[in-house]
Amino acid sequence: MIFVTNDDGISAKGIRSLVEVAEEFGDVVIIAPDKPQSGMGHAITISNPLRLNKSVLFPNSLAYSCSGTPVDCVKLGIYEIMKRTPDLLLSGINHGENTATNVLYSGTMSAALEGAMENIPSIGFSLKDFDANADFRATQDVARKIISEALKNKMDQHTCLNVNVPKGVPGEIKGIRICKQAHAFWEDRFDKREDQFGRPYYWLTGDFECVSDETDSDIYAMGEGYASVVPTQFDLTAYKAMDNVKEWKL
Amino acid sequence: MIFVTNDDGISAKGIRSLVEVAEEFGDVVIIAPDKPQSGMGHAITISNPLRLNKSVLFPNSLAYSCSGTPVDCVKLGIYEIMKRTPDLLLSGINHGENTATNVLYSGTMSAALEGAMENIPSIGFSLKDFDANADFRATQDVARKIISEALKNKMDQHTCLNVNVPKGVPGEIKGIRICKQAHAFWEDRFDKREDQFGRPYYWLTGDFECVSDETDSDIYAMGEGYASVVPTQFDLTAYKAMDNVKEWKL
Numbered sequence: 129m130i131f132v133t134n135d136d137g138i139s140a141k142g143i144r145s146l147v148e149v150a151e152e153f154g155d156v157v158i159i160a161p162d163k164p165q166s167g168m169g170h171a172i173t174i175s176n177p178l179r180l181n182k183s184v185l186f187p188n189s190l191a192y193s194c195s196g197t198p199v200d201c202v203k204l205g206i207y208e209i210m211k212r213t214p215d216l217l218l219s220g221i222n223h224g225e226n227t228a229t230n231v232l233y234s235g236t237m238s239a240a241l242e243g244a245m246e247n248i249p250s251i252g253f254s255l256k257d258f259d260a261n262a263d264f265r266a267t268q269d270v271a272r273k274i275i276s277e278a279l280k281n282k283m284d285q286h287t288c289l290n291v292n293v294p295k296g297v298p299g300e301i302k303g304i305r306i307c308k309q310a311h312a313f314w315e316d317r318f319d320k321r322e323d324q325f326g327r328p329y330y331w332l333t334g335d336f337e338c339v340s341d342e343t344d345s346d347i348y349a350m351g352e353g354y355a356s357v358v359p360t361q362f363d364l365t366a367y368k369a370m371d372n373v374k375e376w377k378l
Numbered sequence: 379m380i381f382v383t384n385d386d387g388i389s390a391k392g393i394r395s396l397v398e399v400a401e402e403f404g405d406v407v408i409i410a411p412d413k414p415q416s417g418m419g420h421a422i423t424i425s426n427p428l429r430l431n432k433s434v435l436f437p438n439s440l441a442y443s444c445s446g447t448p449v450d451c452v453k454l455g456i457y458e459i460m461k462r463t464p465d466l467l468l469s470g471i472n473h474g475e476n477t478a479t480n481v482l483y484s485g486t487m488s489a490a491l492e493g494a495m496e497n498i499p500s501i502g503f504s505l506k507d508f509d510a511n512a513d514f515r516a517t518q519d520v521a522r523k524i525i526s527e528a529l530k531n532k533m534d535q536h537t538c539l540n541v542n543v544p545k546g547v548p549g550e551i552k553g554i555r556i557c558k559q560a561h562a563f564w565e566d567r568f569d570k571r572e573d574q575f576g577r578p579y580y581w582l583t584g585d586f587e588c589v590s591d592e593t594d595s596d597i598y599a600m601g602e603g604y605a606s607v608v609p610t611q612f613d614l615t616a617y618k619a620m621d622n623v624k625e626w627k628l
Contacts, residue, residue, distance in 0.1 A: 169449075170419030170482045177579035178568075199419075199483075203566045204580060229495060231614050232420040232488075233449075241614075245479060245563055277626040284619035286561075304628040308615040311536075313495055316453045318428075329427035330454060357628070359619035364481055364491075365558040369534035369609035376527040378554040378607070 131205055131214040131248070132158045135165045135198045135222065135235025138183055138191070142221035145264035146253060149271045150218055151188055153279065157214070158186055159205040161235075162193035166224070170238040171197045180204060198235035202242040216278060217243035217288075220253035221267050223260065225292050227346040228312035228338070231360060240288040241362050249278055250288035256350060257295045266301050267293040270355045273304065290358040294350050302353040309358050310345035312338035381455055381464040381498070382408045385415045385448045385472065385485025388433055388441070392471035395514035396503060399521045400468055401438055403529065407464070408436055409455040411485075412443035416474070420488040421447045430454060448485035452492040466528060467493035467538075470503035471517050473510065475542050477596040478562035478588070481610060490538040491612050499528055500538035506600060507545045516551050517543040520605045523554065540608040544600050552603040559608050560595035562588040 130150045134143040138160035150156045162181070173196045183191040192209065194201045198219065206213070219239040226234040236252045243250030251274060255267045270293050283289070290309075294301060315337050318330040338347050346356035380400045384393040388410035400406045412431070423446045433441040442459065444451045448469065456463070469489040476484040486502045493500030501524060505517045520543050533539070540559075543551065565587050568580040588597050596606035 164425065167422045167424040168419075169421045169488065171421040171447075172417045172419070172483055172582060174417040174582060175414065177571075177581045179577075179579055197421075200582070203582065204568065207566050208568050208570070208580060229612060232491065232612055233422055238419065238482075241482065273628055274626075277628060281622070281626050284616065284622050287616040287619040289623070306620055306624045306628075308617065308620075309613055311613075316457050318454065318458050320458065321427075327429075329429055330458060331427045332422060332424060332450070332453065357623060358614075359616040359623050360614045361616035361619070362479060362482055362614070363559055363561075364608075364610045364612070364614070366534065366537040366609040366611035367558065369537040369611070370556055370558075372531075372534050373539070373607060373609050374556045376524075376531050378523055378527060378556075 129214045130154055130156045131217045132156055133160045133198055133201045133219050133239050135168060137161050137164045138185060138193045141261060142223050142264060145268055146218055146221045146271060147186055147189060149268050153275055156189040157210060158189055158191035159194055159201045159209060161198060161201060162195055165197050165235045167233050168197045168235040169233050170199055172199050173197060178204060198239035199242045202239050206246055213248055217248045217250040221264055222254035223262060224258045225256040226254040226290060227292050227350060228310040231290055231309060237290055244286055244288040245362055249283040251278060251291060253291045255293050263297060266296050266298045269298055270304060287359050287361050290360045291355060292346055292350055293355040294353055301355055305349040305354045305356055307346040307349050307356045307358050308344055310338055310347035311340040312336060312347055379464045380404055380406045381467045382406055383410050383448055383451045383469050383489050385418060387411050387414045388435060388443045391511060392473050392514060395518055396468055396471045396521060397436055397439060399518050403525055406439040407460060408439055408441035409444055409451045409459060411448060411451060412445055415447050415485045417483050418447045418485040419483050420449055422449050423447060428454060448489035449492045452489050456496055463498055467498045467500040471514055472504035473512060474508045475506040476504040476540060477542050477600060478560040481540055481559060487540055494536055494538040495612055499533040501528060501541060503541045505543050513547060516546050516548045519548055520554060537609050537611050540610045541605060542596055542600055543605040544603055551605055555599040555604045555606055557596040557599050557606040557608050558594055560588055560597035561590040562586060562597055
């Protein structure tokens with residue numbers, strides 16, 4: 129059984145494209161947010177109840193929309209709907225890339241990380257194209273290949289895969305590279321305006337800046353026309369920094 | 379200048395307790411959510427504008443409440459309010475522990491990670507006590523010690539500290555240990571009930587389960603009566619898993 133979710137919401141073209149591929153491999157269950165949840169990171173809903181509603185958007189699979197975040201969808205899927213561990217969890221295809229530190233802001237990748245916590249082989253897919261009607265065919269080809277290998281091979285425990293694909297039609301993608309997360313950051317800026325009452329409001333904007341030129345990073349691979357695959361973990365311990373802090377007088 | 383934020387909201391006792399300590403070390407600027415934001419992880423607000431309002435809750439410091447998430451507060455603080463890099467970013471004191479994988483769900487720690495991304499020495503503090511009127515004095519003692527050392531020493535680039543303190547009065551904490559993030563997980567369950575119209579709703583609940591007995595983990599140290607300090611990073615690359623995936627036929 130393959131579990132599919134996303135963060136752009138159940139009616140996005142990206143999740144339809146991913147379900148099409150997933151259905152080639154077996155039974156599919158879809159539980160996805162009922163509205164866009166981009167940028168929700170690893171948020172969970174604690175102080176409010178959640179709703180699940182059967183969806184008719186996927187005639188060949190069991191599908192539910194959920195009022196919560198992507199991580200809520202994973203938890204509800206495993207503990208309330210499937211009642212057993214799926215063979216694979218797929219998240220996406222995201223409209224927009226999730227390279228570098230975007231992995232932390234991304235609901236798509238947080239759903240995959242939540243799957244890894246539950247010991248489910250999990251993969252997040254993202255296409256570098258924000259268009260609601262983006263061409264997902266090349267990403268579908270990449271997903272087909274990776275899903276096939278993920279079902280044949282064993283993924284390391286407590287890890288998932290972060291897959292990003294450059295914009296382009298099938299045939300334009302040069303290949304698939306195993307990479308590390310780039311050291312790149314948002315140079316955040318806020319658009320400050322005044323509302324109709326003269327009160328200020330702030331709207332997040334910004335530029336993405338790659339501060340390293342390492343050739344084994346996901347951003348580098350994408351720039352060269354390759355799809356990038358970053359094995360991703362939820363152990364955030366900075367092991368190399370432990371010796372430094374151990375010398376502090378605490 | 380010391381920047382203070384949290385995820386329980388600007389009126390929580392935890393942030394008041396942290397600001398009291400921070401003001402012993404220099405000028406303090408507070409930008410914190412105007413309502414509780416627990417469990418928001420690294421969420422950012424993309425599709426809505428944000429509001430900032432001056433707060434009178436901290437007579438000795440400049441303070442603003444913000445309509446967004448903890449990470450929004452950090453971004454607004456750096457790019458709109460301070461317009462320069464603070465010497466230190468402190469997040470908390472959280473009402474409730476943020477050991478193990480809770481670091482991913484935690485707004486407190488996501489704010490600290492966002493600070494690390496901006497190259498600000500950043501520390502998240504959490505007390506293992508959910509009580510709104512918890513006794514923060516022992517955590518204040520721990521925070522005083524760690525802040526003092528953080529200002530004297532250099533923190534490794536791209537890392538922050540995750541500090542957790544057991545419940546207890548001053549003198550009961552046995553000491554401070556440098557630890558790694560425990561392999562522990564939420565065994566999630568949902569409380570399923572019916573609303574007044576007979577429609578089901580689900581409310582997240584669950585038990586926290588430590589699946590490892592390693593003696594160098596944060597949960598182990600806390601169990602022994604020590605405060606735990608985990609150096610924490612935002613590079614999620616699972617370097618050890620790369621060789622495995624490189625053998626797949628991609």
